[in-house]
Amino acid sequence: MGARPRDDEGVSPVRRQEAAAGDRSPAAVSARYGGAVTATGARGAGAAPARQTLAVLERQLVLFRRVWRGSVFSSLILPVLFLLSMGIGVGGYVGELEGAPYLQWIVPGLLSMTAFEIALVESTYPVMSDFKWTRAYFAISATPVGVAGILQGWLLYLVLRVVLAVAVFLVVAAGFGGLASPWAVVAPLVCTVLTLAVAAPVTAFAAVVDSDSYFALLFRFAMVPSSLFGGVFFPVERLPAAAQAAAQATPLWHAVELNRAATLGIPPAWPVAAHLAYLAVWGGVGCVLAAVAFRRRLYR
Amino acid sequence: MPAKTLCEIVVAVGYGRGVVGEQPLIYAEGLVKRFGDFVAVDGIDFQVRAGEAFGFLGPNGAGKSSTMRMIGCVSRPSGGVLRILGMDPVRQGAQIRARLGVCPQLDTLDQDLTVRENLITYARFFGIPRREARRRADALLEFVRLADRAGGKVEPLSGGMKRRLSIARALVNEPDIVLLDEPTTGLDPQARHLVWERLFQLKRQGTTLVLTTHYMDEAEQLCDRLVVMDGGRIVAEGSPRSLIETYCPAEVLELRFADGTPGEYADKLAGVGERLDPLPDRLLVYTDDGDEALAEVHRRGLIPSATLVRRATLEDVFLHLTGRTLVE
């Protein structure tokens, strides 16, 4: 994960200069100290061992065990209230949209919005807190677990949180007849991809900004507009062309399209691969940025 | 197995390939740390041997923490050579960190977890199996006398308790080297003594300790050897005793006067003792015989408002080397 070399890989230009300067070179010292100072070969900038990822996940789960009650309302109950109010209440007036009852049409939207908001919100304060307040990331950085392990464990935790919320939502939606196609079972997978596409860049953002007032901006100018205009409540085709392009640039819209295709059993706006690829770019770029930001902050 | 032997094995393993003899666990030569244009550590040389307690003593901003972070493989040296357990911190950081225990200057505990959970989750980062992690957590909580707080949260713990928990956490992977950055700063005397006692016990068991402090008495109590740092450089090195013997006569006579500045009295006392050091509030007379020096003060017709004869300490060494007191 990440494009920059790991902290335990490569030699800085300064060190290379020093090395070239002569008797203080690592090689010279190595010779003086028994010749055993040879690197075992730097590992690539690849994935962390699964054991380390799981250790980071484990810490998150222990923490979650303490705070899960606080998240029940926003991630489990609120989405269901939305479902009742929009799907059944508003749906009674709207009737059908794109050939489906409004309830069935809005279920994948609300589902995606739930995943989107959990992934985004959970990547703000908790990340900043582990840098600034508990400073727990600094504790982990002093162990063999590096940046890759921290980020992998963290994203895995968020995926589990989102999948849990999405699963509960799906069960409730099914109870109200909100799912039209058995393809609904792939919705948790779509939400997993969405989680990575959103959580990775937001985690990078939270690692860079020095004040939580930036989060208010993020919520106001990214999260709320995405949720309102990203195809959750009405088709983006209703928007003027420029706004429609902006809506289609949000990761949320792509997940909504995929989930709607799944739960209604219809083809999405773009080919499935194109939607997934777009989300993957967000996730991939986000991971690189997060890895860079974490490395700068933890190993400087 | 005696702890010393264990350390030697560790050294042998660290260096591998049948290297014999006592190799330093930490070797630094011309070590530099820059932050932009600012030089925080300015080319220092030191070695830490297996089983010793090694100290970095110095005032605020001396570069102690910067050095500790480089040893802890969380900060990349800007220049010079650093070898830890025979390995290169830049290329083998993770492997080295697996064998270090780190107690940072600022606590980095998980405030929302219980005391015991802090130790267990941390142990997991080292790949220690869950059952073993629980066993070690309980043993370490006994060791730092926090067993009765095991199930409580970290947040309400006192500063001294948090510090002890940080130390316990640094020991959870049974490290070859324990790095302690200001282990007792901000603690009351009683809490300090408890920490000292635990560190002393570790030292007796043969654990290699590297610590920083600005407390002279701490350095004298705990360190076999230390370096005095100031402005990113090492200004002196040796055992606490040898530093005192090298840089100071055996005794110090402290004089306070009711009126006038200590500087004025320094002129009147020229020639008394080996050296005079006027501080803002008192005058220090370095001498081999404090009582004799005091008698001379009286012979010169001066009446100090308070006098004290004491043995020279590292504080005096520091004052002599840098012209400043250590704790302002």
Ligand SMILES: Nc1ncnc2c1ncn2[C@@H]1O[C@H](COP(=O)(O)OP(=O)(O)OP(=O)(O)O)[C@@H](O)[C@H]1O
């Ligand atoms: N990340 C950083 N960026 C810029 N400057 C830094 C950074 N870390 C330390 N410094 C500077 O380097 C110098 C040495 O700092 P360091 O923390 O190593 O001192 P110290 O001896 O540990 O002091 P103290 O007793 O206050 O802990 C200080 O002037 C400090 O401002």
Ligand SMILES: [Mg+2]
């Ligand atoms: Mg410091």
